[in-house]
Amino acid sequence: MPVDLEKILRPVDNPLKPFEAKYMTLASGEHMVIRQIDRDEIPDILPYLEPLLHVERDYYDVVCARIYSELLAHYRYRAQDEYVLAVQIDGELAAVVNGRQVSPDLGMSLHTIALRRGLRVGAHAFAAKMEYHIDILGHKEVLIVAESPIGFRRWMIEYQLEKRFETAHELGGVPSWALTKELFDRARSTLVVGRRPVPPEILAKAEAKILPPSDPPTPPADLLAATRSMYDPTATALIAQRNLLGGEVDHA
Amino acid sequence: MRNVYVAGIGITTFTRLEYPLSEIAAYPSMMALKDSGITDVDHVYVANMGSARVNHQTALASAVVDSLSLTPAGAAVVENGPASGASAIKAGFAAVASGMHDVVLVAGAERMREVNNLEATDFIATLTHPLAEYIYGVTLPAHAAMFTRLYMEKYGVTERHLAMVAVKNQNNAMLNEFAHLHQPITIEGILDSPEAMTNNPYVAEPLRFFDACPVSDGGAAVILVSEEVARTIDRPLIRLAGIGQATDTHAVHEREEPTDLLAVRRAAATSFEMAGFTPQDVDVAELHDAFTILEIVESEEVGFFPKGEGHIALEKGETALDGSLPINPSGGLKGKGHPVGATGVGQAHEIVTQLRGEAGERQVDGARVGFTCNFGGFGNNVVCLTFVRED
Numbered sequence: 018m019p020v021d022l023e024k025i026l027r028p029v030d031n032p033l034k035p036f037e038a039k040y041m042t043l044a045s046g047e048h049m050v051i052r053q054i055d056r057d058e059i060p061d062i063l064p065y066l067e068p069l070l071h072v073e074r075d076y077y078d079v080v081c082a083r084i085y086s087e088l089l090a091h092y093r094y095r096a097q098d099e100y101v102l103a104v105q106i107d108g109e110l111a112a113v114v115n116g117r118q119v120s121p122d123l124g125m126s127l128h129t130i131a132l133r134r135g136l137r138v139g140a141h142a143f144a145a146k147m148e149y150h151i152d153i154l155g156h157k158e159v160l161i162v163a164e165s166p167i168g169f170r171r172w173m174i175e176y177q178l179e180k181r182f183e184t185a186h187e188l189g190g191v192p193s194w195a196l197t198k199e200l201f202d203r204a205r206s207t208l209v210v211g212r213r214p215v216p217p218e219i220l221a222k223a224e225a226k227i228l229p230p231s232d233p234p235t236p237p238a239d240l241l242a243a244t245r246s247m248y249d250p251t252a253t254a255l256i257a258q259r260n261l262l263g264g265e266v267d268h269a
Numbered sequence: 270m271r272n273v274y275v276a277g278i279g280i281t282t283f284t285r286l287e288y289p290l291s292e293i294a295a296y297p298s299m300m301a302l303k304d305s306g307i308t309d310v311d312h313v314y315v316a317n318m319g320s321a322r323v324n325h326q327t328a329l330a331s332a333v334v335d336s337l338s339l340t341p342a343g344a345a346v347v348e349n350g351p352a353s354g355a356s357a358i359k360a361g362f363a364a365v366a367s368g369m370h371d372v373v374l375v376a377g378a379e380r381m382r383e384v385n386n387l388e389a390t391d392f393i394a395t396l397t398h399p400l401a402e403y404i405y406g407v408t409l410p411a412h413a414a415m416f417t418r419l420y421m422e423k424y425g426v427t428e429r430h431l432a433m434v435a436v437k438n439q440n441n442a443m444l445n446e447f448a449h450l451h452q453p454i455t456i457e458g459i460l461d462s463p464e465a466m467t468n469n470p471y472v473a474e475p476l477r478f479f480d481a482c483p484v485s486d487g488g489a490a491v492i493l494v495s496e497e498v499a500r501t502i503d504r505p506l507i508r509l510a511g512i513g514q515a516t517d518t519h520a521v522h523e524r525e526e527p528t529d530l531l532a533v534r535r536a537a538a539t540s541f542e543m544a545g546f547t548p549q550d551v552d553v554a555e556l557h558d559a560f561t562i563l564e565i566v567e568s569e570e571v572g573f574f575p576k577g578e579g580h581i582a583l584e585k586g587e588t589a590l591d592g593s594l595p596i597n598p599s600g601g602l603k604g605k606g607h608p609v610g611a612t613g614v615g616q617a618h619e620i621v622t623q624l625r626g627e628a629g630e631r632q633v634d635g636a637r638v639g640f641t642c643n644f645g646g647f648g649n650n651v652v653c654l655t656f657v658r659e660d
Contacts, residue, residue: 042462044469044479046455135452137468210464 028097033118036102036149039211040219043136047106050215050223051145054103059092061227062103065110065132072234076165077130083164083188084128087115099127102149104142106133108228112142116150116159117187124150124159125187126196129168132230140171144209147176151201160193162186172196176204270366274499275507275656276492277305278618283449283487283606285382290317290324291332293488293611294378298337301374301490305502310492311370312343316357316377317610318350319392324380333376342374350396351559352645353377354489354613355652359512361493371495377614378488389484393609396646398520410481412521412647413560414473420528420562421475424577428475432460433583434561435479435603441590442600444631449485449606480561485606489614491621505625511544511655513537521647530570532651533642537571540640544655548572551594551655552636553623555616557644558601564588567642568596571653590631598623598631613643617654624658 038052054062066088069081090096096117104112111133117125126146131139150156160181163169172178178194186193201209215223279300286293294315302308315330326332330344347357354377361373381389394408402412420426436456442448459469459479469477499506515535518524524531541547548571556571558564565579573594574582582588588596599605599619602612620639622628639656 041464042458042468043464044454044458045452046458046462135450141467207467207470210467212463 027094031098033098033100034153036100036145036153037213038215038220038223039145039213040215041141041211043106043138045136048219049111049138049141050105050219051102051142051211052105052215052220052223054101054227056092058103058227059088059101062110062113063088065227065229065233066113066130069130069132069234072236074234074236075167077234079164080128080130084113084115084130087127088113091115100149102142102145103227104138104145105223105227106138108222108226110227110230111138114142114146116146118154118156121155122157124154124156126150126159126161127188132233134234139167140175140208141210143171145211147196147201148209151196151198158195158197160184160186160195162188162191162193175208176200271368272496273362273365273493273509274496275509275617275621276372276494276499276502276504277301277303277307278489278491278621279304280447280489280615280618281487282447283485283608283611283615286380286486290320290326290378290380291329291336293380293486294329294333294376294490295336297378297488297490298333298374298376301492302337305492305494305504307372307492307494307498307502309372310339310342310374311372312361312364313337313339313374313376314345314347314357314360316347316349316353316375316614317379318348318353319379319381319609322392322395323384323389329378333378339374348610349650349652350645351393351557351607351609352613352643352650352652353610354615355617355641355643355654356514356613356645358491358493358509358614358617358654359514359652361491362509362512365493365495371498373493374490375493375614376488376490377608377611379608379610380486381484381608382486386484401520401522408473409559409647410473410476413481413562414476416521416527416647417475417560417562420566423528424580426562426565426580428477429456429460430565430580430583431476431480431561432456434558434564435459437583437589438558438564438597438601438603439479440604441598441631442604444598444629445600445605448600448604449483449487450600450604454479476560476562482559482602482607485608487606487608487611487615489611489618491614491617506659507621507624508657508659509654510657511540511542511546511653513539513541513543513653515539515651517649519646519649528566530566530648530651532648533567533570533644533653534572536651536653537640537642540653540655541572544657546638546655546657548640550638551640552638553598553620553633554594554596554640554642555599555601555619556596556642557612557616558597558603559607559644561603563644564596564601564603567644571640571642590633595633598628598633613641613652616641616643617656620654620656624656
């Protein structure tokens with residue numbers, strides 16, 4: 018009897034509860050929609066991410082390479098219980114976030130990549146991802162890491178994440194941090210925004226087609242700049258900043 | 270005194286720059302030299318506030334003059350807090366006006382993003398009174414917030430007025446290729462929408478995120494020359510006609526009326542008197558809006574509007590790009606950025622650009638008299654400059 022190897026290699030079919038789309042007004046006055054996308058929309062996104070593989074600034078290259086592979090694996094049925102949220106402004110792709118359900122109690126945040134800068138787009142997208150894990154999927158906590166100092170500031174500092182250094186994150190051997198429901202509830206009033214339902218005309222524009230970003234991050238013209246961006250002492254200083262602001266004093 | 274003219278200008282983008290501080294000063298200097306066609310410089314002044322503390326570099330002027338291959342020209346650093354830029358221009362003016370030199374290069378440069386925001390904020394706070402203010406944790410945002418609260422209660426300024434300044438200047442910056450912030454904002458997005466409090470949180474109440482200028486790296490340069498030299502150069506004749514500088518108490522609480530910025534008032538009056546103009550003669554101005562409230566208050570103190578009515582002029586659109594007196598067409602510190610030591614030189618760069626008629630989409634039509642206010646400390650050391658196009 019022939020063995021259907023594809024059935025074995027594919028993830029177990031385990032539908033996750035859906036994330037209801039929401040929208041918000043940015044500082045620019047533009048409306049931004051955050052919605053869950055299915056596998057069939059992933060090929061629309063990948064070409065927009067690919068150029069970021071060559072942007073060293075703020076670790077776009079690393080984050081892009083990883084999220085690209087995660088999305089591709091999801092699209093080709095090689096990732097278990099992954100989800101993807103697309104963030105759009107006037108139909109244009111502004112950010113992508115993804116994550117995974119490890120167990121009914123545990124979420125694994127994978128990546129957040131912002132294609133529009135300066136409007137808290139990535140921060141809003143990350144908040145939506147955490148909302149999905151904690152409020153909709155009912156996870157007790159979400160494991161999180163950050164590649165860039167900006168991510169560290171947005172997640173570890175702003176949400177006052179707890180250390181889970183003893184737990185390896187799926188992205189590699191870097192220390193994990195955790196968002197618990199308690200921490201999320203504490204941040205909810207200031208960091209988690211958005212309105213539902215999305216007005217039909219705004220949602221229809223987002224769903225009609227994922228348009229390319231009009232102003233994505235690009236590689237710096239100056240090679241020295243690219244080299245310089247590899248070194249950024251900010252993260253260490255931000256830990257000190259959090260401690261100064263009243264967080265736990267831990268110099269570990 | 271001899272007349273002094275601006276023969277050349279140059280500027281970097283105000284943003285995060287990834288090259289050494291001396292190059293941040295040298296690059297716009299080269300642009301200014303190229304702009305003027307001048308190759309020989311008698312003296313170089315470099316405005317900078319924090320190289321020793323932030324960049325671990327002293328004697329910056331020596332590095333800059335060498336980078337530019339301008340040796341053996343004289344060179345010196347001018348450090349006067351956030352008013353370093355205009356103070357260096359003042360020093361350059363004196364050197365030319367006195368007849369000591371014919372050609373002086375004034376460059377301003379700062380590289381603040383080499384450190385994180387906490388360190389940058391602390392670095393700026395070192396300009397406060399060390400015993401009466403700094404040791405109690407005062408920062409410039411804190412100073413500005415207390416000042417704003419008092420001003421609101423006394424004159425009826427509201428958070429909406431502050432947001433209007435932010436929107437105006439950040440949108441002006443969209444038209445300036447050298448500006449730090451190229452991000453349009455709206456009143457809805459930063460004040461009225463349900464998400465506004467997250468988009469634009471309080472930094473030091475009543476000041477919010479978009480009420481403060483960004484922390485920028487950047488450099489700017491101007492070349493000051495005697496009239497004899499200026500008339501040999503094929504560029505519009507822009508005369509630095511008036512300079513005023515004034516000081517106030519170091520500690521803000523020692524001022525009789527904290528909502529009065531007397532150093533601004535006095536520096537502006539001196540500058541206008543020297544130039545032979547009145548505030549009403551000014552066609553375009555660059556004011557030091559490190560915080561949005563400062564644009565409103567300075568617009569009153571320099572004499573553009575009666576005290577307590579700057580926000581009303583703002584409401585009427587008088588300070589907009591198409592208003593009767595455009596203020597901060599460059600985007601100001603709020604939108605263009607604030608590399609502290611370079612800011613005053615950057616303001617002069619914008620005014621000269623405007624008076625030359627070379628400001629492109631942000632050009633103020635027919636501008637012939639321009640004014641800058643470079644605000645040091647929390648109003649304790651202010652330099653105002655008045656420029657006029659003569660040809």
